[in-house]
Amino acid sequence: MDPEKLKERVLTLIPEAGLEESKQYPTFIVPAAKLHSAAISLKENEDTAFDYLFCQSGVDMEKYLMVVYHLESTKHGHAIVLKVKTEDRENPVIDTVCDIWRTAEFHEREIYDMLGIRFANHPDMRRIFLDENWVGYPLRKDYKDEVNIVEL
Amino acid sequence: MKEVIHTPVPLVEEEEYHINMGPQHPSTHGVLRLVVTLQGEIVKSLKPHCGYIHRGIEKMCEKDTYPQIIHLTDRIDYLSAHINNHAVCLLVEKALEIEVPERVKYVRTIMDELARIQSHQLWWASFGMDLGGLTCFFYGLRDREKILDIWEETTGARFLQSYYTPGGLLWDIHPNFQKDVKAFIKYFRKKIRDYDNILSGNVIFRERSRNIGLMSKEDAISWGVTGPSGRGSGWSCDVRKHHPYALYDKVDFKEILYTEGDTLARYLVRMDEMRESMNIIEQLIDNIPEGDFTAKMKAVIKLPAGEYYQRVESARGDLGLYCISDGNKTPYRMKFRTPSFSNLSVLDHISRDLKIADLVAIGGSLDLVIPDIDR
Amino acid sequence: MTSNIYDNFVASLTQSIHEWLYHVMPPTWALISEMTIIGLVFLLFYALVGLFLVYAERKVCAFMQNRVGPNRVGPYGIFQTIADFIKLLMKELITIKNSDKLLFNIAPFIVIIASFMAIAAIPFAKGLHAIDFDIGILYVIAVSSLGVVGILLAGWSSNNKYSLIGAMRSGAQIISYELSVGMSLLTIIILAGTMQFSEIVQGQEYGWFLFKGHIPAFIAFVVFLIASTAETNRGPFDLAEAESELTAGFHTEYSGIKFAFFFLAEYMNMFIVASIGATVFLGGWMPFMVHGWDGFNTVMNYIPPSIWYILKTGFIIWLMMWFKWTFPRLRIDQLLTLEWKYLLPINLFNILLMAFIVLMGWHF
Numbered sequence: 001m002d003p004e005k006l007k008e009r010v011l012t013l014i015p016e017a018g019l020e021e022s023k024q025y026p027t028f029i030v031p032a033a034k035l036h037s038a039a040i041s042l043k044e045n046e047d048t049a050f051d052y053l054f055c056q057s058g059v060d061m062e063k064y065l066m067v068v069y070h071l072e073s074t075k076h077g078h079a080i081v082l083k084v085k086t087e088d089r090e091n092p093v094i095d096t097v098c099d100i101w102r103t104a105e106f107h108e109r110e111i112y113d114m115l116g117i118r119f120a121n122h123p124d125m126r127r128i129f130l131d132e133n134w135v136g137y138p139l140r141k142d143y144k145d146e147v148n149i150v151e152l
Numbered sequence: 153m154k155e156v157i158h159t160p161v162p163l164v165e166e167e168e169y170h171i172n173m174g175p176q177h178p179s180t181h182g183v184l185r186l187v188v189t190l191q192g193e194i195v196k197s198l199k200p201h202c203g204y205i206h207r208g209i210e211k212m213c214e215k216d217t218y219p220q221i222i223h224l225t226d227r228i229d230y231l232s233a234h235i236n237n238h239a240v241c242l243l244v245e246k247a248l249e250i251e252v253p254e255r256v257k258y259v260r261t262i263m264d265e266l267a268r269i270q271s272h273q274l275w276w277a278s279f280g281m282d283l284g285g286l287t288c289f290f291y292g293l294r295d296r297e298k299i300l301d302i303w304e305e306t307t308g309a310r311f312l313q314s315y316y317t318p319g320g321l322l323w324d325i326h327p328n329f330q331k332d333v334k335a336f337i338k339y340f341r342k343k344i345r346d347y348d349n350i351l352s353g354n355v356i357f358r359e360r361s362r363n364i365g366l367m368s369k370e371d372a373i374s375w376g377v378t379g380p381s382g383r384g385s386g387w388s389c390d391v392r393k394h395h396p397y398a399l400y401d402k403v404d405f406k407e408i409l410y411t412e413g414d415t416l417a418r419y420l421v422r423m424d425e426m427r428e429s430m431n432i433i434e435q436l437i438d439n440i441p442e443g444d445f446t447a448k449m450k451a452v453i454k455l456p457a458g459e460y461y462q463r464v465e466s467a468r469g470d471l472g473l474y475c476i477s478d479g480n481k482t483p484y485r486m487k488f489r490t491p492s493f494s495n496l497s498v499l500d501h502i503s504r505d506l507k508i509a510d511l512v513a514i515g516g517s518l519d520l521v522i523p524d525i526d527r
Numbered sequence: 528m529t530s531n532i533y534d535n536f537v538a539s540l541t542q543s544i545h546e547w548l549y550h551v552m553p554p555t556w557a558l559i560s561e562m563t564i565i566g567l568v569f570l571l572f573y574a575l576v577g578l579f580l581v582y583a584e585r586k587v588c589a590f591m592q593n594r595v596g597p598n599r600v601g602p603y604g605i606f607q608t609i610a611d612f613i614k615l616l617m618k619e620l621i622t623i624k625n626s627d628k629l630l631f632n633i634a635p636f637i638v639i640i641a642s643f644m645a646i647a648a649i650p651f652a653k654g655l656h657a658i659d660f661d662i663g664i665l666y667v668i669a670v671s672s673l674g675v676v677g678i679l680l681a682g683w684s685s686n687n688k689y690s691l692i693g694a695m696r697s698g699a700q701i702i703s704y705e706l707s708v709g710m711s712l713l714t715i716i717i718l719a720g721t722m723q724f725s726e727i728v729q730g731q732e733y734g735w736f737l738f739k740g741h742i743p744a745f746i747a748f749v750v751f752l753i754a755s756t757a758e759t760n761r762g763p764f765d766l767a768e769a770e771s772e773l774t775a776g777f778h779t780e781y782s783g784i785k786f787a788f789f790f791l792a793e794y795m796n797m798f799i800v801a802s803i804g805a806t807v808f809l810g811g812w813m814p815f816m817v818h819g820w821d822g823f824n825t826v827m828n829y830i831p832p833s834i835w836y837i838l839k840t841g842f843i844i845w846l847m848m849w850f851k852w853t854f855p856r857l858r859i860d861q862l863l864t865l866e867w868k869y870l871l872p873i874n875l876f877n878i879l880l881m882a883f884i885v886l887m888g889w890h891f
Contacts, residue, residue, distance in 0.1 A: 022458075022459060023460075024461055051374070052373050054376065055474055055487065055489040057485075081459075128203065129526060130206070138208060284854075284856025285854065285856075289592075290592035294593055354854065356855050356856075359857075360856075507860065509858045510858065
């Protein structure tokens with residue numbers, strides 16, 4: 001499917017999504033509440049069939065926290081990007097997608113570890129790299145660590 | 153901020169017990185820790201504990217310039233250092249819309265394939281050792297040494313080369329490079345037959361690996377198991393074929409696919425990939441064009457604001473670099489999607505209800521590199 | 528019977544020592560000192576063979592793996608194992624918290640005593656053995672299987688799950704393969720008609736049992752090789768200490784000289800099974816002789832029987848080392864399948880076949 005058609009198709013599947021300007025992949029901003037149902041419909045639909053989540057990353061944009069989903073269809077070969085934003089820095093919660101793409105299980109644990117975004121309904125929401133009793137989330141821009149990070 | 157979530161440790165059923173495989177254990181090839189729940193010798197479930205070699209490379213990237221980041225990527229998956237360097241270079245070149253000279257593309261492709269061969273050699277060596285065939289280890293390392301020698305001559309380093317720079321190469325190839333690579337291919341074509349004789353054709357090895365760790369194509373896609381491990385399940389996931397970079401759209405090579413999805417299939421994919429990589433190198437090595445070894449680059453590299461994603465096929469699978477730039481000389485956020493991280497996540501699923509010896513075989517067949525998991 | 532020029536030498540040497548001892552002290556003391564001397568000689572022999580086998584294994588393994596092997600300590604590294612032994616002697620003996628101290632400490636001794644006792648019955652040349660039992664084979668089988676008790680104790684008392692898994696594997700393995708070793712030897716006992724080692728060797732004067740018993744003897748020999756490799760816990764059957772799965776299996780927690788005991792016992796067990804294999808199938812110290820070729824037989828007779836014995840034993844040991852450095856390891860269920868579903872039925876059938884052949888007189 002060519003990018004323009006794909007954009008239209010995705011927008012009909014997820015009417016709440018907003019399109020974002022991007023160079024490489026068509027990018028959509030999905031409201032956090034709609035993420036799970038949107039993900040299911042993107043995967044289940046025959047002509048989109050996004051069955052491969054090839055990257056899931058968390059980003060701290062300072063104003064808000066963001067989770068970025070890079071999706072590819074192994075059947076059609078097209079790819080899109082979903083972004084989910086949350087402005088709550090104290091207790092951010094986003095629905096998990098690890099029941100849809102199992103690879104998300106580890107990626108979500110990593111995002112929780114590094115950015116403190118919790119994923120609702122995740123089967124094993126623990127830190128993955130750092131200690132259980134580590135204080136703070138290192139990839140946040142306001143993370144301070146005088147001992148280990150040398151500010152130049 | 154302090155909020156610790158303790159998920160209850162899975163209670164041990166009757167006649168079950170935990171063992172810790174790792175962080176110091178011969179079969180985890182590094183500091184990976186697997187908490188395995190066993191019933192007798194049967195693996196009931198396992199939980200990987202990562203992070204023993206977590207160095208926060210993603211955080212470090214936010215403070216480093218792009219040429220500096222190349223040196224960090226070596227350390228992610230040290231066995232495909234060249235390929236990781238390549239990913240950063242391609243990302244910067246794509247963002248700045250720089251066309252690199254043909255010569256650079258040739259050298260990079262050859263180096264990448266050499267990296268793939270040596271990575272698979274080391275994997276073969278350690279996989280043989282996991283299964284108790286200690287001789288394999290020395291055969292594999294003996295042949296890998298030849299590639300390291302070639303690299304040492306051209307790049308000055310045997311292991312962590314950082315030979316690529318955005319726009320080209322650090323310096324030109326050594327005058328002996330073509331001769332040495334051709335000699336190596338001739339040598340290794342003969343030696344790879346030894347590999348088949350000592351391990352692939354062995355009855356015990358076949359019985360140990362066949363129908364062990366079955367992973368369907370759907371599982372592979374859902375868990376994001378890429379690279380040779382995914383292709384052993386029949387998933388055509390070779391980035392070199394689907395999103396070609398460097399010269400991969402020009403050279404003629406097969407994507408190795410096996411549909412069995414067991415440990416033996418993953419083994420055979422890698423064995424065939426070594427041969428296929430030699431084919432790729434043979435097509436290129438005589439035709440390296442004359443020319444510059446680097447494109448003209450500005451002294452300070454600043455990526456235009458925006459988002460970039462670059463995928464390459466490392467020896468372990470689909471390596472992705474997700475970069476958000478705000479126009480500065482350092483990235484705003486750099487995310488590495490490393491293949492071993494996703495490949496590890498499937499280990500629990502495919503090793504359940506098998507013996508502990510099978511767990512070692514499956515772990516070996518996934519070809520995990522621990523720094524690639526932990527970053 | 529052809530008389531060997533070396534026969535009298537050993538006999539007269541032992542006889543003269545015997546007479547001298549009885550001459551200088553009362554019979555009880557003479558008996559005690561004779562036993563002590565024999566014990567010391569065997570202890571020395573045991574240590575030397577152990578050290579040599581470790582060195583040989585390292586050289587053979589290096590040869591298989593395109594390496595040089597030990598080459599720094601002494602010419603061709605021949606003193607390497609002695610240096611290693613001294614190092615092991617001086618290492619700290621680590622006592623594990625919460626381990627069963629008594630069992631933990633006696634386990635290595637049980638293993639090493641079992642292998643030491645088995646040596647007693649092995650004939651190294653005509654008249655050169657500690658005891659010539661008339662149930663020699665039975666004795667050796669019985670004594671060598673005691674070692675598994677030590678391994679089980681070591682695994683249990685270490686308070687380590689890896690050790691326990693290793694010990695349990697080893698228990699299952701040795702008890703299973705004991706059967707095959709016993710049965711393959713039984714095949715030859717049928718042919719030889721005796722269990723006494725000296726008579727078994729004597730019976731192979733013109734033709735080793737491997738050739739005399741042709742098909743069933745050959746099958747028995749192959750089964751014996753496989754089963755005895757398994758019984759000594761050596762690769763490809765080294766599941767008890769599978770280092771890629773169980774770190775070091777039953778001896779994970781042992782250090783220093785206690786570890787060395789396990790290590791030494793493994794090599795000595797290999798030596799013992801190779802000796803039994805050489806004695807029962809390949810004629811032991813008996814030279815290679817063919818009935819009627821007197822000239823040839825005389826030449827063969829000039830080679831001392833101990834050399835023949837060492838060559839044959841060495842050949843079998845070399846075969847076992849070759850196995851270890853070539854094959855990957857089996858899995859525990861495959862190991863038991865091999866024994867109970869293949870080797871044991873083959874063996875039982877083979878015994879019948881041998882009995883039939885002996886009955887009909889079809890052997891050579």
